[in-house]
Amino acid sequence: MNNIDVKILDRRFGDCFPLPAYATRGSAGLDLRACIDEPLVLAPGETHLLPTGLAIHIADPNLAAVIMPRSGLGHKHGIVLGNMIGLIDSDYQGPLMVSVWNRGQEIFIVEPGDRIAQMVFIPIVQATFNLVNSFINISERNESGFGHSGRQ
Numbered sequence: 001m002n003n004i005d006v007k008i009l010d011r012r013f014g015d016c017f018p019l020p021a022y023a024t025r026g027s028a029g030l031d032l033r034a035c036i037d038e039p040l041v042l043a044p045g046e047t048h049l050l051p052t053g054l055a056i057h058i059a060d061p062n063l064a065a066v067i068m069p070r071s072g073l074g075h076k077h078g079i080v081l082g083n084m085i086g087l088i089d090s091d092y093q094g095p096l097m098v099s100v101w102n103r104g105q106e107i108f109i110v111e112p113g114d115r116i117a118q119m120v121f122i123p124i125v126q127a128t129f130n131l132v133n134s135f136i137n138i139s140e141r142n143e144s145g146f147g148h149s150g151r152q
């Protein structure tokens, strides 16, 4: 377990809303809540940037967090993320925000405190670039890609 600093930006945490926690021992994601004051009507095609009421400071450059859709919301209701995936840098200290996109055909109402997305901590490898004119070793794949090996 890594210990990450978290700042509560919304008074409802600890009272009405519990802090994010792993639902089971094997959970990879921590659900994030919509810290809104009123129910939000998300019309089909609409995107809203919602506060989660929390700020985190990961601090370790070898870690990051990603925000992803919850599968139930995404599959059943078309509620995914406007940025597809949110990347939280280790030096970001601002409010954690979730871009919620209704890609479905029906209105969806987000209630205050709804768990609208999930956050996963991931290891990060930073790289430097070694500028070359050609690669010394030609790999088996070489420049093939984008489905060149077929479907079956």
Ligand SMILES: O=c1ccn([C@H]2C[C@H](O)[C@@H](COP(=O)(O)OP(=O)(O)OP(=O)(O)O)O2)c(=O)[nH]1
Residues within 6 Å of the ligand: 067, 083, 085, 086, 087, 088, 089, 090, 092, 095, 096, 097, 098, 099
């Ligand atoms: O879903 C998200 C995505 C990003 N962020 C915050 C944390 C992240 O560290 C910062 C910047 O995100 P990113 O680098 O993806 O956005 P950008 O458009 O490149 O902004 P910047 O120029 O600030 O890097 O915004 C969120 O709160 N939620």
Ligand SMILES: [Mg+2]
Residues within 6 Å of the ligand: none
């Ligand atoms: Mg950026």
